[in-house]
Amino acid sequence: MDPRKASLHDTPQQLLKDVERRFAAHQAAISFSGAEDVVLIDMACHLGLEIDVFSLDTGRLHPETYEYLETVRDRYGVQIELLMPEPDAVAKLVHDKGLFSFYRDGHGECCSVRKIEPLRRKLATLDAWITGQRKDQSVTRTDVPIEQEDQAFSTADHRLIKFNPLADWTSQQVWAYIRQHDVPYNKLHDQGFVSIGCQPCTRPVGPHEHERAGRWWWEEATQKECGLHAQNVVKMVG
Numbered sequence: 091m092d093p094r095k096a097s098l099h100d101t102p103q104q105l106l107k108d109v110e111r112r113f114a115a116h117q118a119a120i121s122f123s124g125a126e127d128v129v130l131i132d133m134a135c136h137l138g139l140e141i142d143v144f145s146l147d148t149g150r151l152h153p154e155t156y157e158y159l160e161t162v163r164d165r166y167g168v169q170i171e172l173l174m175p176e177p178d179a180v181a182k183l184v185h186d187k188g189l190f191s192f193y194r195d196g197h198g199e200c201c202s203v204r205k206i207e208p209l210r211r212k213l214a215t216l217d218a219w220i221t222g223q224r225k226d227q228s229v230t231r232t233d234v235p236i237e238q239e240d241q242a243f244s245t246a247d248h249r250l251i252k253f254n255p256l257a258d259w260t261s262q263q264v265w266a267y268i269r270q271h272d273v274p275y276n277k278l279h280d281q282g283f284v285s286i287g288c289q290p291c292t293r294p295v296g297p298h299e300h301e302r303a304g305r306w307w308w309e310e311a312t313q314k315e316c317g318l319h320a321q322n323v324v325k326m327v328g
């Protein structure tokens with residue numbers, strides 16, 4: 091692997107090109123969950139880059155999100171690998187605690203089963219992953235770097251690098267890019283949703299609310315990470 095590390099002066103497009111150059115085929119992938127990630131897919135496609143795409147299908151997504159996945163697949167001609175939770179683990183959780191235990195005892199357990207375990211399985215096969223995380227998305231993301239060693243999913247014998255090419259972009263920049271390049275977006279954005287996750291854990295936000303206020307709204311703002319990024323936004327190395 092080339093030791094060159096991403097620079098603050100890299101544009102997202104330069105960074106994506108660099109990722110493709112630094113990592114072997116199918117060893118780096120874009121994690122698709124929202125508008126920012128499709129901006130990255132749009133950039134990669136326009137640059138002719140061969141970067142894999144995956145997404146977490148928790149089984150609790152909005153119908154509009156499933157339609158959006160298909161729209162993106164058709165628009166860009168990309169395969170989107172859907173990562174699903176272990177059926178036995180979901181069955182046990184639902185058997186023991188029902189379908190809405192997260193409203194009573196927090197989202198950690200359900201996210202662990204439906205998101206973290208399938209993501210961990212996938213990331214064990216990669217050397218790098220690419221997300222659309224931005225610093226201004228949340229009080230928990232203000233220090234997100236454009237490149238970091240993944241503190242949550244690296245292991246003693248497997249180093250994983252995480253790239254956040256849009257870390258320094260604002261929401262306004264993302265939406266300007268979407269409009270300028272006619273990038274498809276989730277129809278739920280037209281209904282007041284900003285940050286979109288699972289259907290039971292996402293609601294629209296008001297004009298003066300922060301974009302992550304609609305996620306796990308019954309919990310404290312400092313708890314609004316689902317484990318996909320939690321340790322990385324606390325322990326920065328990049």
Ligand code: SF4
Binds near residue numbers: 197202204290316
């Ligand atoms: S966001 Fe909600 S429904 Fe989705 S995995 Fe987490 S707790 Fe479960």
